[in-house]
Amino acid sequence: MRRSPIVIAGTLAGVVGVLSFHTAPAKLTLGTIGTTSSPVSTTSSPPSTTSSPPSTTSPPTTTPSPTTTKAPSRHSTTTTGATTTTTTRTTTTTVAPTTATTAPATTARSATGPVVNYNFGVLSVTVTVAGTKITKVAIGTLNDGGNFRSQSIDQQAIPQLEQQAMTAQSASIQGVSGASYTSAGFKLSLQDALTSLGFK
Amino acid sequence: MGTVVTFDIYDDGGISPDELLPHLARAVAVLHRADKVLSTWKPDSPMSRLRRGEITLGESPLEVTKVLESCKVAKARSGGWFDPWAMPGGVDPTGYVKGWAAQEALEELVGAEVDGAMVNAAGDIASFGGPTSNDPFRVGIIDPASPTSLACAVELRGALATSGAYERGEHLVNPFTGQHVTRFASASVTGPDLGLSDALATALVVGGDEVMTLVEEIYDYEALAIGHDGEMKWTTLFPFAPGSVPCQ
Numbered sequence: 001m002r003r004s005p006i007v008i009a010g011t012l013a014g015v016v017g018v019l020s021f022h023t024a025p026a027k028l029t030l031g032t033i034g035t036t037s038s039p040v041s042t043t044s045s046p047p048s049t050t051s052s053p054p055s056t057t058s059p060p061t062t063t064p065s066p067t068t069t070k071a072p073s074r075h076s077t078t079t080t081g082a083t084t085t086t087t088t089r090t091t092t093t094t095v096a097p098t099t100a101t102t103a104p105a106t107t108a109r110s111a112t113g114p115v116v117n118y119n120f121g122v123l124s125v126t127v128t129v130a131g132t133k134i135t136k137v138a139i140g141t142l143n144d145g146g147n148f149r150s151q152s153i154d155q156q157a158i159p160q161l162e163q164q165a166m167t168a169q170s171a172s173i174q175g176v177s178g179a180s181y182t183s184a185g186f187k188l189s190l191q192d193a194l195t196s197l198g199f200k
Numbered sequence: 201m202g203t204v205v206t207f208d209i210y211d212d213g214g215i216s217p218d219e220l221l222p223h224l225a226r227a228v229a230v231l232h233r234a235d236k237v238l239s240t241w242k243p244d245s246p247m248s249r250l251r252r253g254e255i256t257l258g259e260s261p262l263e264v265t266k267v268l269e270s271c272k273v274a275k276a277r278s279g280g281w282f283d284p285w286a287m288p289g290g291v292d293p294t295g296y297v298k299g300w301a302a303q304e305a306l307e308e309l310v311g312a313e314v315d316g317a318m319v320n321a322a323g324d325i326a327s328f329g330g331p332t333s334n335d336p337f338r339v340g341i342i343d344p345a346s347p348t349s350l351a352c353a354v355e356l357r358g359a360l361a362t363s364g365a366y367e368r369g370e371h372l373v374n375p376f377t378g379q380h381v382t383r384f385a386s387a388s389v390t391g392p393d394l395g396l397s398d399a400l401a402t403a404l405v406v407g408g409d410e411v412m413t414l415v416e417e418i419y420d421y422e423a424l425a426i427g428h429d430g431e432m433k434w435t436t437l438f439p440f441a442p443g444s445v446p447c448q
Binding site: 173174175177 | 206208210318320323324325327331337338339340341342350353354356360361362364386388441
């Protein structure tokens with residue numbers, strides 16, 4: 001059974017909560033978790049696949065099946081399973097995981113998920129895939145409104161999420177434990193590593 | 201100071217996301233409350249005011265007392281190597297609060313009756329269940345020498361905390377000398393409670409082999425330490441994931 005996770009960032013007072021819900025029905029609301037200040041603008045743009053053929057965007061049609069094998073690419077969707085929110089407080093989030101699992105292994109493809117509104121800004125995620133392996137996860141669009149606090153959190157959270165997606169998929173694991181990501185040392189090291197790998 | 205908390209919830213479909221939301225909302229509220237009350241980064245938090253002597257412990261919210269009591273236990277368990285009272289600037293439970301809050305947040309998800317849930321607070325993980333009702337979670341431990349790769353994988357039953365010299369956090373202070381000297385590059389501790397696991401991991405990094413001996417004696421807690429030279433040491437029952445046991 002392929003579980004289709006949802007990633008939502010709910011932020012308040014400096015704590016970022018990223019929620020991923022791994023199960024078949026792909027729907028979740030964010031409004032109750034979020035803060036009082038709901039951002040004004042929220043375009044929920046459709047999932048756009050910016051890449052070379054074959055296009056591999058798969059719709060969120062996970063059907064529950066009794067198998068319990070872990071799909072190796074599942075964690076890729078942790079960051080690519082994107083959400084869109086509407087402007088109202090009780091937001092609905094629909095999920096359009098942009099996963100690539102069916103293409104020939106030789107072609108490198110990249111896809112960008114829909115723009116996600118989280119409480120401190122708007123982001124979308126780009127993932128590059130060769131065969132069934134993620135070769136790159138990156139933030140395609142990021143607009144946090146220039147708020148200082150948002151930026152400082154983004155700087156911590158975004159590389160971490162990219163890192164998690166990359167590391168997790170390589171070892172069929174569900175999580176990663178390490179010394180706090182929020183530290184300057186780790187951030188620098190990770191960013192250096194990502195840069196050297198061609199990550200933005 | 202902000203941090204990132206990830207909630208991963210696994211279920212075969214018995215619960216709808218809509219049913220899950222109230223649980224998640226409460227879990228997130230726990231984190232925000234902990235941040236508000238216990239943050240030493242916020243000058244007006246009760247913990248900050250207590251540190252400055254503006255309020256007494258009796259005047260502080262219950263969470264402050266609870267956390268400081270737990271810190272006392274953790275200090276004793278670690279042979280004094282985890283010691284919030286030895287921090288520069290007065291008692292500072294910051295090294296404990298993150299794990300404690302994540303564990304408290306997890307408790308809010310227990311009632312959701314899902315197959316499994318993980319609360320990952322910037323690398324420290326509280327969990328119950330697994331990705332399915334039959335499997336435990338597998339979690340990777342970051343290689344301190346190369347923070348984009350894994351040193352090994354662990355079969356998780358409960359909490360897993362990792363502290364590391366690559367973090368260079370202020371909490372990595374030798375409480376006996378006040379120096380920032382680390383004996384391991386990183387240390388991970390698994391056990392039922394994330395708060396204590398986190399405290400023991402921090403104690404291991406500054407205390408070294410001496411703390412390893414102590415953790416070996418603590419029921420249900422296991423540790424893995426990675427030296428600055430890459431050498432790995434672990435307690436007898438450390439739950440390496442199958443196929444992930446390092447070569448001896």
